[in-house]
Amino acid sequence: MKLHRAKRAAAKPPQLDCRQLANADRRQEFQLALSNQFAQLADSEDVDEEEQKIAEAIIDSTCPLCPPIRRRTQPWISEKCLDLVGERKKAKLVYFERYRQLNWDIRRMMKRDREAFWDQVAHDLEEAALRHEYRTLYRTLRGLSGKSKSTNDNIKKADGTFVRSTAERLQRWKEFFDGLYNHDPPQGPPAAPPVIDLPPTPMSDAEPTLK
Structure with a gap:
């Protein structure tokens, strides 16, 4: 019996911060770069190969403009703090005094960023409560709790699709409620009221006694 070495999974490409394209100048630069990439594509009869080329062209046009999203263990860690973390990692084995100073700076910056983040969250919650925006209030609280409830949003039409x-x-939904509440009135004579059986002994109106 011959054992085969397990193949390593291909590394996933880093996620890019496409929010940078909200800037008009960067978006225009991206469109120009993408047009140049598409102009260089050669026609291919293989659909899969064509799709791969288009995907690579989009990624090549996006990478210079959108930096990769760096992993955060907490949402309040700022980009500047991540820069210091990277610098500290480089100085750990080279310059220990610089490493200690950066470590102290990172702790102070993380504390300041954490306080600023929670102050902003509290301010947003207060503003939403004052404006009676309960959906925003509930969504923010649910995001802070870290719990999400999955909902099944698969709705079928009348034909089954x-x-x-x-x-x-x-x-x-309109068709469903129309069929549920809008219908023809009942036909025929109205139903007779139910018959109520009276007790065999009539009840007395006299004041009750102990006898």
């Missing part, structure tokens, strides 16, 4: 858009979902 699934809805694909918000408009189709609303239309399907």
Whole structure:
């Protein structure tokens, strides 16, 4: 029996911070770079190969403009703090005094960032409560708790197919409630009221006694 060495899974490409494209200048630069990449693509009869080339062109155009998203253990850690963490990692084996100083600076910065983050969260919650935006209030509290409840949003049409858009979902709910509450009135004579059997002994209206 011959054992085969397990193949290592290919490393996933880093996630890019595409929020940078919200800037008009960067978005225009991205569109220009993407147009140049598409102009250099050669036609291929293989659909999978064509898809791979398009994906690579998009990634090559995005990488210079959108830095990779760096992993955070806490949401309140700032980019500047992550820069200091990277610098501390380099100085650990080279310059120990610099490493100690950076370690102290990182602790102070993380404490300041944490306080600023929670102050902003408290301010946002107060503003949402004052404006009676209970959906925003509940969504923020649910995000802070770290608990998420998955919901099944698969809605079928009358023909058995699934809805694909918000408009189709609303239309399907309208059809459901129309069929549930809007119907023809009952036909024929009205139903007779139920017969109530009276007790065999009539009840007395006299004041009750102990006898």
